[in-house]
Amino acid sequence: MKTKIGIIFLIFGLIFAACKKEKKDQATEEKNKKVQLKEFMIGTWETEYLKIEMPTVNKTDSTSVFEDDFRKPSSGRAQSIYKEDGTFLAWFKQPDSSKVGKTKGKWKTKGDSLYVDYPYVGKQVQAWYSITRTNTGFTGKVIYDWDNDGEFDDTLLMKSKRIK
Numbered sequence: 001m002k003t004k005i006g007i008i009f010l011i012f013g014l015i016f017a018a019c020k021k022e023k024k025d026q027a028t029e030e031k032n033k034k035v036q037l038k039e040f041m042i043g044t045w046e047t048e049y050l051k052i053e054m055p056t057v058n059k060t061d062s063t064s065v066f067e068d069d070f071r072k073p074s075s076g077r078a079q080s081i082y083k084e085d086g087t088f089l090a091w092f093k094q095p096d097s098s099k100v101g102k103t104k105g106k107w108k109t110k111g112d113s114l115y116v117d118y119p120y121v122g123k124q125v126q127a128w129y130s131i132t133r134t135n136t137g138f139t140g141k142v143i144y145d146w147d148n149d150g151e152f153d154d155t156l157l158m159k160s161k162r163i164k
Helices: 002-041
Strands: 044-055 064-069 077-082 087-093 101-108 115-121 121-131 137-144 154-163
Touching: 002 101, 002 121, 087 115
Parallel strands: none
Antiparallel strands: 044 064, 044 077, 044 154, 077 087, 087 101, 101 115, 115 121, 121 137, 137 154
């Protein structure tokens, strides 16, 4: 009888220990994800596709969509570089290789989100992008007031690839 009770306690002990290890592994995995996105973002990027849907442009019920595919040969390229110190530079590279629209800002990550803070056309943009990694880079999505109508209801989707 004592042997059966001992075996039962041993089994429960092993199950308890396994559950604690699993929770610890999950916490470590979450911590690594945060570090990994920060490390992942460091480098040079090129936006291949951009789409902004604005459902209440000029306070109307009309939806406006801005869409650009930068992969076309004659198209310019939206590029950026994210640095380890939490700063970034962004610009638009014209087909003749000149850079226009240069801006700089700050960035940080939290979980699967990328926070950026930068000036754009006289406005300070502070936005959180949800980042999904892809084979060649990432897809970023954010809801923001891109049309400046006072409503944070515009959805921006961008697909970017890492460049050297």
